Amino acid sequence: MSERILSPAAGIAPPRGPGAPRRGRSPISGSVLGLVPFTAYILLFLALPTLLALGTGLVDGDGAFTWTNLAALGDPVVLNTFGNSLWLSALTAVVGAVVGALFCYALIGAKPTGVLRTVVDAASGVLAQFGGVMLAFAFVATIGIQGMVTLWLRDTFGTDIFADGVWLYDTPGLILPYLYFQVPLMIITFLPALEGLKPQWAEATAMLGGSRFGYWRHIGAPVLLPSFVGCLLLLFANAFSSFATAAALTSQGSQIVPLQIRAALTSETVLGRENLAGALALGMIVVMVVVMALYSLLMRRAARWQR
Amino acid sequence: MSGLPQVHPGPTRLTRWIIVVVIGGLFLVPIAAMIEFTLRRGLEGGYDLARWAELFGGDGLTGEYKPVLTGLTNSLLLAVVTVLIMLVLLVPTMVLVRIRFPALERVLEFVCLLPITIPAIVLVVGLAPVYSVVARILGSGVWPLAFAYGILVLPYAYRAIQANLRAVDVVTLSEAARSLGAGWLTILLRVVVPNIRRGLLAASFISVAVVLGEYTIAALLNRVNLQTALVIVSKADPFVAIIFALLALAFAFALLIGIGFIGAGPRTQRKVRS
Structure with a gap:
């Protein structure tokens, strides 16, 4: 990964763009200088921190190379945390993708610049990308011990949702808040794919005597499948890397990986190990890289129909 | 149709x-x-409406609510600096790559979308040592945090600007300007920027929304911003925290509605292949 980050600086020498050399008056070397500030910025604040984060997983307290930190990833406690993160992400990704796709379907044919689309786009953007801590507050107010829905269920139906103990501040409590940003993210990412369905395809189907069901069965579903799975993977990655909502909601314990990284960062030794944060970060990155690589693969496949 | x-x-x-x-x-x-x-x-x-009145009438944000005011001020400062970093570092690079180094476009896209793959919580593990050096050079104020936020907003800003940049024939425009004797800075500021102002505005709005909602990096680097302050205040007075959360969500919503009306957001987004 690092080599590819570095390549803007390394790959500049021959600008291969057709006609690039005969274009400008000033020599190419002058333009190359223009790329320096951004490259330096990326190296300092993206490449370096990433390498440091991954690197600390591979060095011991004295800075010597070691594999022993990675052994922490095999620790039952850590394995359990990764398990929690994975099932939480998978569950909210699948449910989020299905509900989000259904909502996208409802929006087919709505005018892109109309009021409905504008409001849905903006609301989805807020919830999917900028909610974080505030979504935790929203769910404390909704299904917290004194939450609106909790009290309403208790007073109206006599149901106590916390009869078996308060689960909101534990891993199951993260499911609803996570869905609250997963569904909007699905809407943002999947809607463009639905818009890529060309009206001509529907017309052609009708001309050949196909029904609406036939259209979805033979055209809509196959064309959209790569996008759908791709978006589902993006949702998985999104939940897997999410920290703020969980941090604000769970006051104690480290049920998911990001929370365990926090614990490892704020106290020097967790599980009696040094540099555990680095090892956990490494584990997270491995999962993220695999998921995102699959995502971009599927998106390239999906792009075939969206020209 | x-x-x-x-x-x-x-x-x-x-x-x-x-x-x-x-x-x-x-x-x-x-x-x-x-x-x-x-x-x-x-x-x-x-x-x-007592709690709202209490907050906005009378003494306002003093006493135990002081952290929220500090956090809000810090977050607004961070938003401004982040937008500046984005405009000064990212925009000229994107334009330059578009005009002079088309071969690097895919590399730039890869780099700009990379922060999606690297969770903020992982980034912060590596940012901690970087910021202990940064604090020595730039002081321990809150604004240097904007350098990290500039990375967080890269994917959003890149997409907004790129969508606009693709719709404008920057290469021809810049050649025309150049043949009339314009220098690089003139081309950038007086020819390209006015043509992509919608993308720039959308990118700035999104950046502001990201910065106002950011918690992870500030919390783990022990800096105070709006979100970390809200978490602290919520422990003592959940009502105030929720009022501010509502206001912040409403503000972010208004910013995104703004992008919708600028017209650069929802409609052009689908042209971006990711």
């Missing part, structure tokens, strides 16, 4: 509204709960 009505693959009007109302309604519940929560009167029950 949308095809004959009977072959339209979308839902009927009724189905559409049922889905929108049911799912949309469910999504409004937590927001309604937040509003209801802030209107509750103490133990005697019932509702009034």
Whole structure:
């Protein structure tokens, strides 16, 4: 990964763009200088921190190379945390993708610049990308011990949702808040794919005597499948890397990986190990890289129909 | 344009509204709960506006609410600096790559979308040592945090600007300007920027929304911003925290509605291949 980050600086020498050399008056070397500030910025604040984060997983307290930190990833406690993160992400990704796709379907044919689309786009953007801590507050107010829905269920139906103990501040409590940003993210990412369905395809189907069901069965579903799975993977990655909502909601314990990284960062030794944060970060990155690589693969496949 | 009505693959009007109302309604519940929560009167029950009045009338944000004010000021400062970093570092690079180094476009896209793959919580593990050096050079103020935020907003800003940049023939424009004797800076500021101002505005709005909602990096580097302050205050007074959360969500919503009306957001987004 690092080599590819570095390549803007390394790959500049021959600008291969057709006609690039005969274009400008000033020599190419002058333009190359223009790329320096951004490259330096990326190296300092993206490449370096990433390498440091991954690197600390591979060095011991004295800075010597070691594999022993990675052994922490095999620790039952850590394995359990990764398990929690994975099932939480998978569950909210699948449910989020299905509900989000259904909502996208409802929006087919709505005018892109109309009021409905504008409001849905903006609301989805807020919830999917900028909610974080505030979504935790929203769910404390909704299904917290004194939450609106909790009290309403208790007073109206006599149901106590916390009869078996308060689960909101534990891993199951993260499911609803996570869905609250997963569904909007699905809407943002999947809607463009639905818009890529060309009206001509529907017309052609009708001309050949196909029904609406036939259209979805033979055209809509196959064309959209790569996008759908791709978006589902993006949702998985999104939940897997999410920290703020969980941090604000769970006051104690480290049920998911990001929370365990926090614990490892704020106290020097967790599980009696040094540099555990680095090892956990490494584990997270491995999962993220695999998921995102699959995502971009599927998106390239999906792009075939969206020209 | 949308095809004959009977072959339209979308839902009927009724189905559409049922889905929108049911799912949309469910999504409004937590927001309604937040509003209801802030209107509750103490133990005697019932509702009034006392908590809102208390916050915005009289003494305002003093005493135990002081952290929220500090956090808000810090977050606004961070938003401004982050937007500046984005405009000064990212925009000229994107334009330069577009005009002079088309071969590097894919590399730039890869780099700009990379922060999606690297979770903020992982980044912060490596940012901690970087910031202990940064604090020595730039002081321990809150604004240097904007350098890290500049990375967080890269994917959003890149997409907004790139969508606009693709729709404008920057290469021809810059050649025309150059043949009239314009220098690089003139081309950038007086030819390209006015043509992509919608993308720039959208990118700036999104950056502001990201910065106002950011928690992870500030919390783990022990800096105070709006979100970390809200978490602290929520422990003592959940009502104030929820009022501010509502206001912040409403503000972010307004910013994104703004992008929608600028027209660069939703409509052009689909052209971006990711």
